[in-house]
Amino acid sequence: MKILVCVKQVTSGEINPFDACALECALRIPDAEITVLSMGRPNVENLLRSLTRLGNVNGILLSDTAFAGADTLATGYALSLAAKKVDPDLIICGRQTVDGDTAQTGSVLAKMMGFPVITNVMSIDNLSDNEISCTTRLGEEKTILPAVITVERINELRFPSIRSKAKDITVWNADDIGADKSCCGILGSPTKVVKSFENESGKRRCKFIEPSELKNVIAEGLKKDKAAEHRIISEKKLKNVWIIGEEPREMAETVSDDITVIERADADTLIAKIKEGQPDFVLWPGDIWARRTAPIVSAALMTGLCADCTALETDGEELFMYRPAFSGNIIAKIRCVTKPCMATVRTAAAEMSDLMLGLGKGVKDIYPEALKFADYLGAEPVASRALVDTGLAPYSHQVGITGKIVSPKVYVAAGISGAVHHIVGMQQSGTIIAINPDKSAPIFDYCDYGIVAKLEDLF
Numbered sequence: 001m002k003i004l005v006c007v008k009q010v011t012s013g014e015i016n017p018f019d020a021c022a023l024e025c026a027l028r029i030p031d032a033e034i035t036v037l038s039m040g041r042p043n044v045e046n047l048l049r050s051l052t053r054l055g056n057v058n059g060i061l062l063s064d065t066a067f068a069g070a071d072t073l074a075t076g077y078a079l080s081l082a083a084k085k086v087d088p089d090l091i092i093c094g095r096q097t098v099d100g101d102t103a104q105t106g107s108v109l110a111k112m113m114g115f116p117v118i119t120n121v122m123s124i125d126n127l128s129d130n131e132i133s134c135t136t137r138l139g140e141e142k143t144i145l146p147a148v149i150t151v152e153r154i155n156e157l158r159f160p161s162i163r164s165k166a167k168d169i170t171v172w173n174a175d176d177i178g179a180d181k182s183c184c185g186i187l188g189s190p191t192k193v194v195k196s197f198e199n200e201s202g203k204r205r206c207k208f209i210e211p212s213e214l215k216n217v218i219a220e221g222l223k224k225d226k227a228a229e230h231r232i233i234s235e236k237k238l239k240n241v242w243i244i245g246e247e248p249r250e251m252a253e254t255v256s257d258d259i260t261v262i263e264r265a266d267a268d269t270l271i272a273k274i275k276e277g278q279p280d281f282v283l284w285p286g287d288i289w290a291r292r293t294a295p296i297v298s299a300a301l302m303t304g305l306c307a308d309c310t311a312l313e314t315d316g317e318e319l320f321m322y323r324p325a326f327s328g329n330i331i332a333k334i335r336c337v338t339k340p341c342m343a344t345v346r347t348a349a350a351e352m353s354d355l356m357l358g359l360g361k362g363v364k365d366i367y368p369e370a371l372k373f374a375d376y377l378g379a380e381p382v383a384s385r386a387l388v389d390t391g392l393a394p395y396s397h398q399v400g401i402t403g404k405i406v407s408p409k410v411y412v413a414a415g416i417s418g419a420v421h422h423i424v425g426m427q428q429s430g431t432i433i434a435i436n437p438d439k440s441a442p443i444f445d446y447c448d449y450g451i452v453a454k455l456e457d458l459f
Helices: 017-027 044-054 072-086 105-113 211-223 267-277 288-301 361-377 385-389 420-426 442-446
Strands: 002-006 033-039 057-062 090-094 117-127 131-136 139-144 147-151 170-172 191-198 241-244 259-262 281-284 305-309 311-314 319-325 330-336 341-345 355-359 380-383 410-414 431-435 449-451
Touching: 002 017, 002 072, 002 105, 017 033, 017 044, 017 090, 017 147, 033 044, 033 072, 044 057, 057 072, 072 105, 072 288, 072 305, 090 105, 105 117, 105 147, 105 288, 117 139, 117 288, 131 147, 211 410, 211 431, 211 449, 241 267, 259 267, 267 288, 281 288, 288 305, 288 341, 305 319, 319 341, 355 361, 355 420, 361 380, 361 385, 361 410, 380 385, 431 442
Parallel strands: 002 033, 002 090, 033 057, 057 170, 090 147, 117 147, 241 259, 241 281, 281 341, 305 341, 355 380, 355 410, 410 431, 431 449
Antiparallel strands: 117 131, 131 139, 191 330, 311 319, 319 330
16 A cells, blocks of 8 residues: 655654654555655755654655645645655645644645545554545544545654664655646745744733632632633724634634524535635634645635634734644734635633533552543543643543643643643633643743642642
8 A cells, every 4th residue: 555644844853753653654554655755955854764763654845946845725725736746545644833833735736636634633543455444533434545634642653773773855846736826835825923932921910829729719719701812803894704603603703793604514515605605704613624625715715724723803805813833832914815814713612511620640650540630620621732632631631732632610720730731721711720730831921820739739
């Protein structure tokens, strides 16, 4: 079986962690003929050479100044032309990159290849010559081959054997893949970064309290309505704005009074409706379904799509979209030069509880006791990525930029350091309480109340 794995070298110089998982999935498929494909500067060849030491792996690098500055649409276009030359039975991508965080490229690539796509794969359960079955974050899914799948952080990439040798890398430029240079790089990118700045959103003024005060503070927080997230309300408004489902309405109302609701449907149905209705702007929810479907629609319409927007603003003519990047450390202000301008917007998951206990790596040694403490509080347990990566907490509990977004009335963070990629997942909560033995921990900059203690001190 011919398998193509799309990989990216991130700013650290290493393979993107999600793409590493994708490559490991391919390596576990018996008798697979694997090609790793990347687009980047000439020095990415060194990364690809190291990956060829892992087994029956060859490498292809797309490198040309014409590819520079590509957004997901232009990236998907170039990758698709290269992929057609390889002619794989299966394409495996990581769910997203840790610097771009869009989770769009896999779906865009699938549409441009004419392949079905399965996203958010947790495991490959069965693979035959003509079908693949996977467990995803949405449940069991299967499709015919050839296909594209995108995988979560579900494994660890193996190390090469000591005696393995690196292979030479094939380097293709735009002419080698027959690319229209006007569709590549910055020329072919509908979305443009206007500016970027350090992300300081979500910061609060912390009041330190004693452990004995925790239950009273929780009780007071549960009595309050959830604090509304601060939104930028633009004075001038856009016209002809569509929203897919009701979830994006609150965000849409910050920039428009002329909103049309379109019910969720399959990608082909939505493509036809948008072509017929010709909206100027289309806003999608930020859930798994939309993150899979919206890129397919954008690729079909050859229009821009900004992912995971936390705020919108307008001058009455143009839509400006704000989104986190680089694991939430940077906020980028983005505009789109094509119509319809599309965006997925940050919406909170539907919680089962108004009270959540977020558990971090700091409680890994007492995790069973921490779950009992959650029961004692009447809280729904969730987790940071660091704790999930230990294998203790399930991925379904993960909160943050690579997990889910939550906004309970009260969020208690225990043993969580305060990394931005977790903060962006819970900063919409009403009252936030942090429990950490280190008074200088960053988490205290993002909470209303702080308790300087270990969680076990509260049992």
